[in-house]
Amino acid sequence: MTRWEPNARGRLQLAALELYSERGYDQVTVAEIARHAGLTERTYFRYFADKREVLFHGSSALQDLIVEGIAGGPDGLPPIDAVGAALESAVGVFPGRELAGRRQAIVKANPELLERELIKLATLASAIADALRGRGVPDHAASLAAEAGVAVFKVAFQRWVSGEADQSLALVIRQSIAELKIVTA
């Protein structure tokens, strides 16, 4: 008998964050996450392929939104501003700052997770570069604006979750793009 469980995905994500934070990523099993969420292991595997994926769900949605944002952005925007606007338009995929910070701490504490995060960011940079080329930005400039945009995103995200600036992620991204212009000027 399959029961529909309200917001099973979100409950599993939250349960995973709680247990990984408390005990460390390596010490927690999928069975424990499912139990903590009041669900079965079978339900877990309906949503996530393994214990790692629960932390990376949403990264392809993020990439899709950013790529769409670049493709659909207004004509004539300088490349870095096209990337900045697209990054801002995608912040809705992130949970609140507290949960995002907890996830960040888990990922940073585990080399395997950090490597996966870095691969995702490298893939994101390639996708952004392709989207910029699709807008007619020359090859090399597209790669540079994409990598610089992802660089801004990393720094802004870190600043946002640190809580040092009590601002929305979108605003921190906007300020960081402005600051990139200053440090490169």
Place this chain on the structure above:
Amino acid sequence: MTRWEPNARGRLQLAALELYSERGYDQVTVAEIARHAGLTERTYFRYFADKREVLFHGSSALQDLIVEGIAGGPDGLPPIDAVGAALESAVGVFPGRELAGRRQAIVKANPELLERELIKLATLASAIADALRGRGVPDHAASLAAEAGVAVFKVAFQRWVSGEADQSLALVIRQSIAELKIVTA
């Protein structure tokens, strides 16, 4: 009996590049690399901890040179130019373009190696940011200039090994810094 082997390190690196290119990283053993170089496995392990390290030797020298370049750079340079000059000053650690390209192709073809490469670049960005802070660059600006500098380095290195511009790595870095200024302007 230990024999001194002239340029054992370089011979092992070259042998590894050749075998990894021909057969794929996963198909090659340390014993085969040593034999191909005309050396013993024992000699191999005097230089490299495992079959992966032979591809990453030099990355700490690279980081040291870049950090020293930033710390010792002329006063008053804008942060991104301090990073650019330091990157240029460190290009001597790389082999010629053909070997660097061969290594790059091996690393890109293997997720485990690519992850290690990305971790090294992330570590490099942190070290550059610290060096900039040591020069009095404010915290957030230092992170941005460091990440943007590493972004330039990635794109420039890729361009250099691709051979599309028949130029020195130092020159491609300088041009890429200039182009970053254009895409962010």
